[in-house]
Amino acid sequence: MDTFSKEKRSYIMSRVKSIHTNPELIVRRYLFSKGFRFSLHKKALPGTPDIVLRKYRTVIFVNGCFWHGHENCIKSSLPKTRTDFWHDKIVRNMRRDVINHQKLISLGWKVILIYQCELKNNVLINDTLSKVVSSIC
Numbered sequence: 001m002d003t004f005s006k007e008k009r010s011y012i013m014s015r016v017k018s019i020h021t022n023p024e025l026i027v028r029r030y031l032f033s034k035g036f037r038f039s040l041h042k043k044a045l046p047g048t049p050d051i052v053l054r055k056y057r058t059v060i061f062v063n064g065c066f067w068h069g070h071e072n073c074i075k076s077s078l079p080k081t082r083t084d085f086w087h088d089k090i091v092r093n094m095r096r097d098v099i100n101h102q103k104l105i106s107l108g109w110k111v112i113l114i115y116q117c118e119l120k121n122n123v124l125i126n127d128t129l130s131k132v133v134s135s136i137c
């Protein structure tokens with residue numbers, strides 16, 4: 001017997017789904033399964049990288065296509081309303097990203113960027129993450 005109301009159940013299911021499709025979690029699970037150990041969201045590093053592989057002096061950013069202005073990506077197209085506002089905002093984000101990446105590189109870190117659209121199905125996930133692994137090692 002279902003102890004939750006229909007609304008509550010669908011709320012729970014939507015939460016479950018969003019957790020399981022979290023792109024960063026996909027990357028973390030994959031790397032962990034390949035034996036990599038890492039820390040998360042290191043505030044001490046420029047741009048607070050999502051995943052930090054200290055042993056390999058490598059950081060990984062798992063980027064949302066829209067917020068980080070993924071080039072030539074359908075998911076990064078701007079809304080039809082307040083287009084100028086969004087354009088300026090995304091351009092600022094992109095500039096800040098570039099500055100942070102340069103800082104990290106000058107500190108001797110390798111920077112890997114993964115975009116959410118590169119993880120949208122299992123084939124892409126395997127393809128993207130096997131490339132990531134070979135560029136780490």
Ligand SMILES: [Zn+2]
Nearest residue numbers: 065070073117
């Ligand atoms: Zn994208």
